Amino acid sequence: MTSAIRLEAATAAVTVLSNRADVTDWALRYFGQWWNAAATEADGVHGDSVVTADLDPAAYEAISLLVGDGRPTGTVSYAKHPLVVARDGDDVVATSPGEGIAYRSTPSSRRLVLAGTDVWKLALSAARLAREVARGQLLRDGWAVLHSSAVVRPDDNATLLTFGEKGAGKTTTALLLASNGWQLLANDRVLARPIGDRDVEVVPWPSAAALGLGLLDSLDWFATAREHLRTGGGFHPTQHRSVTAALLAGDPTPLRDGKGRERKVQVFPDQFPHLFDVPLATVGTAAALLFPQVIADSAPGLADGARTLGEGDFMSGATEDRYPDVFGLAQGIDGGGRESARAEVASRLAVLPHHAVRLSHDTQASAAVLGKLADSI
Structure with missing residues (x-):
């Protein structure tokens, strides 16, 4: 029996079909809510892009043999796995032996087929590709991808976009505001497009949110996360086992890998409202730009010299190299959007208030400063 889920994100619609409900x-x-995901009928997909992901070892073998059947091939890194890619007429065929997944992409009919040997790996890959299919549609429709967190005021959809380098406080800013009356639209990136004469519409980019153990503790969410694990719950499977162990042990000390990068709790989008009482938003209109800086022992407050947006505040093909467009989903458009779309979004955001x-690590004082600033917008 075929099961189906339909996703809608602004101008994009994608249906995921599978012979496994998992x-x-x-x-x-x-x-979930961010992209209006809902169960649908398997035969009601007319006009949508379709991702079919079946647990089918025989189909996996057949496509994999096709890839290696004397055709010119290339190997790329896709989602940190080697992917062998070839052409079969107008179709793109590919195989990822490490994951046990083979692919056939037919851009002309907006169909992407996955055949897998492991249901869990297949589920992860199907969601990833469904998101890439939607992104391709949105990029072709004039959207751009911003490296920003975002919160929305529920009564008028006014949206605060927060920019900064890694560790600047984008996620902290968004979660502090979302814990105090605003809705969370995104913790790391958003899709944006010009609408009307001067506005910029923004929608979420669904992904797991990475929250440091210290941040979780400062938000008073650590005990909730620990209890969730103790009662049989879990977080996103990409979470490192040492983070899970620290949560269970009740130790909020930040953890780092061998390269000094912090290992974090990986939170599903639906866990924000269900576990942490943080409501989600599905769309907003840009109203102001924030540029935070976290200084541990400082007194929170407004700072001088808010910067302007730069190229690094937009995602691009170079920054999205984990998912190169080997399947032709964006039809040659840069992974961050057309240059003209990025330029127009940047121009419109430039005239909005910049703060x-x-x-600091005093979350109550930081939240008070952010709340006062948000109330003025």
Whole structure:
């Protein structure tokens, strides 16, 4: 029996089909409210892009043999796995032996087929590709991808976009505001497009949110996360086992890998409202830009010298190299959007209020500063 989930994000619509409900259930959870995911009838997909992901070892073998059947091939890294890619007429065929997944992409009919040997790996890959299919549609429709967190005021959809380098406080800013009356639209990136004469519309980019153990503790969410694990719950499977162990042990000390990068709790989108009482938003209109800086022992407050947006505040093909467009989903458009779309979004955001803000590890004081600033917008 075929199960189906339909995703809608602004101008994009994608249906995920599978012979295993585990696959579509995963997509339903992963995209959820942010991309209006809902169960649908398998035969009601007319006009949508379709991702079919079946647990089918025979089909996996057949496509894999086709890839290696004397055709010119290339190997790329896709989602950190080697992917062998070839052409079969107008179709793109590919195989990922490490994951046990083979692919056939037919761009002309907006169909992408996955055949897998492991249901869990298949579910992860199907959600990833469904998101890439939607992104391709949105990029072709004039959207751009911003490296920004975002919160929305529920009464008028006014949206605060927060920019900064890794560790600047984008996620902290968004979660502090979302814990105090605003709705969370995104913790790391958003899709944006010009609408009307001067506005910029923004929608979420669904992904797991990475929250440091210290941040979780400062938000008073650590005990909730620990209890969730102790009662049989879990977080996103990409979470490192040492983070899970620290949560269970009640130790909020930040953890780092051998390269000094912090290991974090990986939170599903649907866990924000269900576990942490943080409401989600599905769309907003840009109203102001924030540029935070976290200085541990400082006094939170407004700072001088809010910067302007730069190229690094937009995602691009170079920054999205984990998912190169080997399947032709964006039809040659840069992974961050057309240059003209990025330029117009940047021009419109440039005339909005810009605020530099200094945050500290005192979350109550930081939240008070952010709340006062948000109330003025």
